[in-house]
Amino acid sequence: MDSTKENNNDKDGLLLRMGLNDNKAGMDGLDKEKINKIIMEATKGSRFYENELKKEKQVNQRIENMMQQKSQITTQRLWKAQLQSTSNYHARRFGVRAAMPGFIAKRLCPQLTIVSPNFDKYREVSKEVMEILADYDPNFMAVSLDEAYLNITKYLEERQNWPEDKRRYFVNRGNTTENEKSEAVISKAPGLNEAAVSISPLLFEDSPPQLQQQEPEIPSQAHFEEQRDPQVLQNSVIFGTSAEEVVKEIRFRIEQKTSLTASAGIAPNTMLAKVCSDKNKPNGQYQIPPNREAVMDFIKDLPIRKVPGIGKVTEKMLKALGIITCSDLYQKRALLSLLFSETSWHSFLHISLGLGSTQMERDGERKSMSIERTFSEISKAEELYSLCQELCSDLAQDLQKEGLKGKTVTIKLKNVNFEVKTRASTVAAVVSTAEEIFAIAKELLKVEIDADYPRPLRLRLMGVRISGFSNEEDRKHGQRSIISFLKAGSHVLDPVGSVVDKNDQDQVMKPPETSHKESFFTKKRSEMSWNHQDNFKCEPETKQSFQVSQPPSLSKEEMKENLETENTDDCQVITCPICFKEQGRICLEALNRHVDECLSRTLVDCDPKTVAVPQSQSFCSEVNLDLKTHKTTDSLLIDFVPSVSVDVFSKGKSMEDLNTRAGDEQSPKQYSSLWSKSSLDEYFYQNSSQENEGYDAKSSGGQTTLQTSFPRDETLVCPVCNLQQKTSDLMLFNSHVDICLNKGLIQELKKDKVNPVMNCPAENSKSTGSSGKIQKTVNVTAKTKRPGLMTQNSTSKKIKPNNSKYTIDSFFK
DNA sequence: ACTTTCTCA
């Protein structure tokens, strides 16, 4: 890192280097701030600096607005929010979860109640290594070249009965090349006891750059830790069967093969795993055991900034509210629900509960593709245009590689003052060639140039982006366009436009076996397997629309889509989402009737004691309550109070009190009382009374930490309906949860836009007219996207060797 | 609904 700047100021250069060294040694990432500050100093007065100032001011303004809002929040509203925050959350949460009923249910229960069988692992490795990872989880998710998540749960199971030989790895000391370091360590490892290792700085005597200061101690510790556990025999190492051992093994193998070190995190979900992997950064690992207490312990004092998705700005905003750690986040959840959007709040809550994804999401489709370039000032119009043209043709090339065409072209301009502007234009038909794109981009650019005509545009960056890809469009427009797309498959291939049907020769361009006769779902599925090579088995019939055993890759969106498209054909073979019985070829009306029956039946099964919910009014309808029926809800809510207040709000004010005080406020959404009773809090925080006490608008908070005690008894309580189950058979229990979860899904779907047919009659008369079809209504407000503030699963064209720098650099410098 | 800006990684 000696790339000293052409900075004339020596001091700054020095500081800079020190700062960076800090970072390199694996200190807290927060030192970055320090570095930034120093850099800022150095660049004071520059345009960059000025712009940074401006941005900072904007953020401050945002914060100010937020605080202003906060000051107007009445205690009442806060109380209300507190009440609702839990129930809303559950309703949503379980709805989302239910996207994959079978998969989740099996995890949900053990994970939340007893043990989590689920380990995800995060690693940093470089490219060639990645193959190693496949041994442990063939479906591992590579986020970038040097980051991947693995779910090693299954692998661990298998490994339990492996003989030692299968877990033995030989130390590779053959090549005396550059990887002295790893070799030195490993070769000395055999036979070393702890004492010996502790005096092992000599291990590094042959790696000169490392010797400067005490630095070697850090790596040596890491290695020491690493080698203590595995049984070491001469030139081979045997790794155990625990998760930690497995991860050590992986890291060992990687280091052997590539001489790159890697850090890893082991945790029950990806979010935690990511944070964990940060913990022992350069070359180590960290595990959060798969039980809730461990998770909560870890989360408790975790600074929010450590969490992926919480960046500089969010950190600052939350800090203004006195939120530093994840505990703070949880405590202020009511306030947050009022100040932030639902999505943000939702993700905050997830974080504060230590929740995260437990599955390896497959990469979604690409949403846009862009190219941009930074240069020293360009202001001449012609140059700008030709630059633009160049960008467009580069983009067109990339586009072609993936065979994409899009409708929206966006240009991005950054002037020499670092101000960024984007301008977009959407056209009717998809475009993809350089000329087409340029034609659009040129116009956009022209407008900007003309806009401040007397003055030239003085740019330092220009970019072109294309989005609105065709497949995405199909999705948006739902079945009609999808159908037409499928039907029109032939004439896509037939530029002439003659719709004479094609034979199956066209299959190069089409998913295999998509004939008109098949249901959309079948088509869709074969299309998916075709596209993603998921090992979907294409079964002859369309029966698993809702089956529990569906491969774990259906998002909620897709479920929805399935729901909608289920009806594209008038009648088809359908499996009831509730009872999972095949319904044969029934038409929609009949299906709806059946589902209704199922629903009310399971409701009774599920909640024999939920007196408050009138039988006729199946839970589905409760979601639809608007302000008019508001009262009803409230009373329902109150009906529940006694049982809830004991558990959740044990001390302090009674629920009734809260209710009446909050009663007049109107909330944007009302959820079923069923949900409000629901359970996560009780699962996670047996007595969360402290929060209530400490929390009124001006309370200082800080008085409490998360409670992590857990219901001690082993009885199975459904986390969805929150009722104790008679059975102790986990399978039975799981299927119960499945059912409950599915109710959640239906509810979710209905909440988005109601399907009256599926409602109970009583509710129908009020809300909508006659038989709206699921597919029509459901996608109207398909607003909810993936939960979380940010997700980063893009398959970037370029991959930055970000972290490998640590290792490579430190090794070979 | 489409654009634009912000935020994050």
Place this chain on the structure above:
DNA sequence: ATCGTGAGAAAGT
């Protein structure tokens, strides 16, 4: 000093 790429959220229109 990032830079480049891509994505989601939210605000603006």
